[in-house]
Amino acid sequence: MKVPDLTELALRNLRESLLRNSLTTVGISVGVASLVAMLSLGIGLQQMASRRLVKSGLFDTIVVTSRRELRGMGREEERTGPTPGESRVLDEPARLAIEHLPNVSEAYPDIRFVTELRFDEKPHLTMISALPASAKSNDAFEGMQGSFFSSDTAPEVILQKSFAEELLGKTPKLGAPEPSVAELAAPLLGKEMTMRYAQRATTPAQPSPAQLAPISPSPASSPDIDLSGASYSVISRELNLKIVGVSDLDPESMRGPMRAKVFLPLKLAESLHVMQPTDLREVSRAASDQPVYSSISVRVKNPSQVQPVEDAIKKMGFTTFSILDASRGLRQFFAVLYAFLGIFGSLALMVASIGIVNTLVMAILERRREIGIMKAIGASDGDIKKLFFAEAGAMGILGGIVGVIFGWAIGQLINFGTNVYLRRQSLPPEHFWAVPWWLVGGAILFSAGVSLISGLYPAGRAARLDPVQALRYE
Amino acid sequence: MGDALIRAVDGVSLQVRSGEFVALLGTSGSGKSSVLNLIAGLDRPTSGSVIVQGRDLAKLSREELAKYRLHVVGMVFQSFNLIASMTLAENVELPLRFAEVDKRQRADMAREALQSVGLQSRMHHRPGQLSGGEQQRAALARALINRPKLLLADEPTGNLDSRTGTEIMEMVRGFNRDLGMTVVMVTHERALAERYAQRMIFLADGKLVDDQPSASLLGSRPHGVQA
Numbered sequence: 001m002k003v004p005d006l007t008e009l010a011l012r013n014l015r016e017s018l019l020r021n022s023l024t025t026v027g028i029s030v031g032v033a034s035l036v037a038m039l040s041l042g043i044g045l046q047q048m049a050s051r052r053l054v055k056s057g058l059f060d061t062i063v064v065t066s067r068r069e070l071r072g073m074g075r076e077e078e079r080t081g082p083t084p085g086e087s088r089v090l091d092e093p094a095r096l097a098i099e100h101l102p103n104v105s106e107a108y109p110d111i112r113f114v115t116e117l118r119f120d121e122k123p124h125l126t127m128i129s130a131l132p133a134s135a136k137s138n139d140a141f142e143g144m145q146g147s148f149f150s151s152d153t154a155p156e157v158i159l160q161k162s163f164a165e166e167l168l169g170k171t172p173k174l175g176a177p178e179p180s181v182a183e184l185a186a187p188l189l190g191k192e193m194t195m196r197y198a199q200r201a202t203t204p205a206q207p208s209p210a211q212l213a214p215i216s217p218s219p220a221s222s223p224d225i226d227l228s229g230a231s232y233s234v235i236s237r238e239l240n241l242k243i244v245g246v247s248d249l250d251p252e253s254m255r256g257p258m259r260a261k262v263f264l265p266l267k268l269a270e271s272l273h274v275m276q277p278t279d280l281r282e283v284s285r286a287a288s289d290q291p292v293y294s295s296i297s298v299r300v301k302n303p304s305q306v307q308p309v310e311d312a313i314k315k316m317g318f319t320t321f322s323i324l325d326a327s328r329g330l331r332q333f334f335a336v337l338y339a340f341l342g343i344f345g346s347l348a349l350m351v352a353s354i355g356i357v358n359t360l361v362m363a364i365l366e367r368r369r370e371i372g373i374m375k376a377i378g379a380s381d382g383d384i385k386k387l388f389f390a391e392a393g394a395m396g397i398l399g400g401i402v403g404v405i406f407g408w409a410i411g412q413l414i415n416f417g418t419n420v421y422l423r424r425q426s427l428p429p430e431h432f433w434a435v436p437w438w439l440v441g442g443a444i445l446f447s448a449g450v451s452l453i454s455g456l457y458p459a460g461r462a463a464r465l466d467p468v469q470a471l472r473y474e
Numbered sequence: 475m476g477d478a479l480i481r482a483v484d485g486v487s488l489q490v491r492s493g494e495f496v497a498l499l500g501t502s503g504s505g506k507s508s509v510l511n512l513i514a515g516l517d518r519p520t521s522g523s524v525i526v527q528g529r530d531l532a533k534l535s536r537e538e539l540a541k542y543r544l545h546v547v548g549m550v551f552q553s554f555n556l557i558a559s560m561t562l563a564e565n566v567e568l569p570l571r572f573a574e575v576d577k578r579q580r581a582d583m584a585r586e587a588l589q590s591v592g593l594q595s596r597m598h599h600r601p602g603q604l605s606g607g608e609q610q611r612a613a614l615a616r617a618l619i620n621r622p623k624l625l626l627a628d629e630p631t632g633n634l635d636s637r638t639g640t641e642i643m644e645m646v647r648g649f650n651r652d653l654g655m656t657v658v659m660v661t662h663e664r665a666l667a668e669r670y671a672q673r674m675i676f677l678a679d680g681k682l683v684d685d686q687p688s689a690s691l692l693g694s695r696p697h698g699v700q701a
Contacts, residue, residue: 005571016559373555376516377569377616378544380537467516471555 001383010390017363024352024359025399031349032403032447036439037410038345039338044411044434046334050303053330059303062310063110063321064098064296066090088317090293098298101312103305108132109293111269112260113276117241119167119193126163128195129260130269134299142428145185146245152267157193158245163261164188185246192240198275199235234275349447352399353454356392360458363391364465371462372470381463388459389452396451400444407443408435483508484680492623495650495657497667497674497688505680506660507628513658514547514626515539526624544572548617550646552629554609556601556616562588563597566616573620587615591645607638614645625649627659631666643670 001009014021053059066089088094099107111130116123135141136148141158149156164184165171172178241264276294300309310320364371371384411433419429483505490496498506511517512524515531524531526546534542543549556565567584575583588594591611601609610630617625627646631639647670650657661667667674668688676684 001571002574004577005574009571012559369555370557373557374568374572375540376514376543376549376551376555378540378572378620380540380572382537383540383572468511471516471551 001379001386006386006390007394009387010394013363013367013387013391014394017366020359020362021395024355025395025402027352027355028349028395028399028447028451029403029406031346031352032400032443033406033410034348035342035345035446036404036407036435036443038341039439039443040407040411040433040435042334042338042341043436043439044432045337047434048430048432049330049334053303059323060300060306061322062298062300062306062313064090064107064298064313065294065319065321090296090318092291094316094318095293095296097316098296098313098318101309103301103309105299105301106132106134107296107298108266109270109291110295110297111266111274111276111293113197113274115195115197115274117193117195117262119191124163124166126262127260128262128264128269130266131158131263132266141245141247141249143181144245144247144249145181146189146243148245149265150244152265153271154244154265155239155241155268156244156265157195157241158247158263159188159243160261160263161246161248164246167193181246181248188243188246191243193243195239195241197237197239197272199237200273200275201233201235237272239272346446349450353450356395356451356454357457359395360388360392360455361461364388364458364462368465368470371465372467372472375465375467376471384465385459385463388462389455392451392455392459393448396448397444399451400447403447404435404440404443411435483512483677486677486680486682488675488682488685490656490658492656493650493654495647495670495672496659497671498658498660498677499662499664499667499674500677501662503679504677506662506677508680509677510626510628510658510660513624514549515542540572544569545620546623548620548622548625550610550613550617550625550627550630552632554601554606554613554633556609556612558601561598561600562593562604562612562615565601565612566619569616569620583619584615587619588612590618591615605638606634607641610634610638610642611645614642614649618649621653623656625655625657627657629660629662631661631663639666646670 095107095109098104109130112127114125114127116125117128118124131149133149133152141148144158146158148158159167161181161184162171164181165179168184168187170179170184247263270291273291276292298309298313300306306322310322313320374384415431415433418432422429486505486509498509500506508517512519512531513526515524515534519532522532526542529542531539531542556562557568560568563581563584566587567580570580570583585594585597588597591614593608593611593615596604596608596612601612604612610633625646630642630646634642643666646657646659649655657671659667659671664674671688674684674686674688675682676686
């Protein structure tokens with residue numbers, strides 16, 4: 001029998017016992033809905049975790065340091081590559097070269113220094129860090145009061161919550177409830193504070209006096225020959241800064257440049273030429289106009305591109321660090337989660353498949369005579385088998401489609417309810433439910449597959465019916 | 475029927491020629507329907523053979539028997555055996571679906587077949603909406619749709635009043651006479667057999683007890699009978 005004829009006959013037969021077949025189809029829909037709901041929750045959670053991680057900058061960031069950095073010593077590349085003294089300096093040309101690598105979205109220097117901030121005539125010594133404009137989208141600033149920097153050069157600061165507590169003299173005692181960020185921000189936002197810092201300034205080159213020899217590198221052993229004899233001076237400066245935001249970011253969390261209590265816009269920080277610890281090591285470089293960085297944060301366009309970018313930077317002679325392995329572990333975790341959710345979701349579909357077997361076996365009993373008639377007028381065993389298969393498949397596909405819609409609706413409902421709860425808890429809404437197209441197609445195919453398997457026994461039984469016996473059946 | 479040689483039930487051996495109209499007579503349980511089922515390929519003999527058009531049905535596979543029923547045999551039953559959920563047109567064209575005939579061609583053939591039994595105006599009615607006679611005419615149309623060589627009728631007038639039964643039998647005789655179709659009819663009504671069949675075979679307890687020409691053959695010119 002041709003497929004269109006088979007489909008037409010199968011649908012006609014399903015319509016004949018509408019209530020029973022509808023109930024069986026509803027059973028399949030519930031099974032598929034449970035499968036879709038479980039898996040879309042898993043997928044949604046993974047996507048949410050990935051979004052969070054990407055936003056946190058943990059998984060798409062590579063920290064680049066020069067091999068001259070002492071902290072990198074002992075690593076494999078340190079042992080096999082050029083010696084720290086011979087390796088390339090992490091300066092502006094190096095930063096630009098890294099930024100122009102494929103798949104790199106930005107490369108910015110990590111500027112961090114300890115200095116004094118005066119507020120209400122009181123000095124506070126703290127760690128200051130510079131943030132690029134891209135940090136605005138970082139989830140670390142989601143719960144921030146106030147706003148992000150108005151521009152990359154604006155004389156503005158964002159304070160970390162504990163520093164705000166320190167400024168206001170509200171440091172909570174052990175065990176006492178912490179004041180909220182909003183409470184701390186209210187008296188601080190818009191106020192000014194003064195930063196005192198040490199500015200590094202170049203001075204004209206001088207003949208190399210004997211007393212400077214230990215500081216200046218030897219011309220014979222250094223590539224910085226043109227800078228020998230150069231010198232710099234350190235000037236104390238002051239800058240008024242406006243407080244624009246207070247964040248509840250934990251300064252101890254692993255967030256590279258965010259491990260500080262006060263944040264400045266990056267371009268502003270660069271223009272200040274604040275004396276850096278590396279300036280003492282890179283004496284000759286410090287005397288030039290070109291800054292030398294202790295480390296550079298490189299953001300790649302996608303976490304999956306971290307490894308090739310890291311390899312390219314290593315080839316340039318730098319040391320790199322990323323936490324790519326942690327994301328691999330995360331993928332493995334979600335693969336296991338999918339498997340478990342899929343198994344639990346499929347259980348309802350398995351139960352529904354028993355319903356299909358029952359419905360079709362009942363149909364054989366009811367249509368015994370009809371099967372006999374069909375055989376008497378020329379239907380083969382294969383025709384009868386295909387007909388019952390088509391009926392099982394039609395129930396499976398129909399149940400699958402309805403189930404996917406049902407599962408999607410459940411997801412939307414739970415998503416909505418959870419977001420209402422999150423809003424009441426003053427938390428930002430989240431989209432942790434995702435039904436990708438492959439899940440829609442896969443669920444319908446799976447439903448059809450399970451239904452066809454369920455139809456195997458009834459179809460075989462119908463095909464084997466003895467036509468003479470079947471025709472005698474009343 | 476040509477080379478067809480039938481040995482069925484218990485020691486029954488008979489031969490039906492192509493175009494012949496044969497009636498199988500006997501009381502209930504005499505084995506006449508069993509013989510018909512063997513000829514129809516619905517049942518298989520435990521021993522012996524059923525040879526139709528040179529092929530031993532006992533040796534055919536289930537698939538081959540289905541093809542045989544589809545292309546060689548047309549069947550009419552006492553209880554009509556139309557599928558209640560289908561219209562007459564759908565019932566009549568059902569064998570063509572199994573033969574994988576195109577939809578349009580199927581519709582044309584079904585219309586033609588129903589026209590030949592005078593039911594063209596009832597095409598879209600369901601069997602339950604028709605009288606017994608109309609249902610049996612529809613069953614006849616279905617049996618003829620594949621233009622079979624052999625029409626097997628199992629008590630075709632058993633559920634009909636005499637006037638309607640006569641109408642049906644006239645149609646069957648017409649197909650036998652005009653189309654040269656071989657007819658094997660099971661009946662327990664001797665008068666019916668004598669009137670329409672050319673040959674009467676009597677069965678009792680599964681055995682052939684008598685084989686004689688009917689009154690219709692003796693009293694009138696035989697139609698479609700090969701000597």
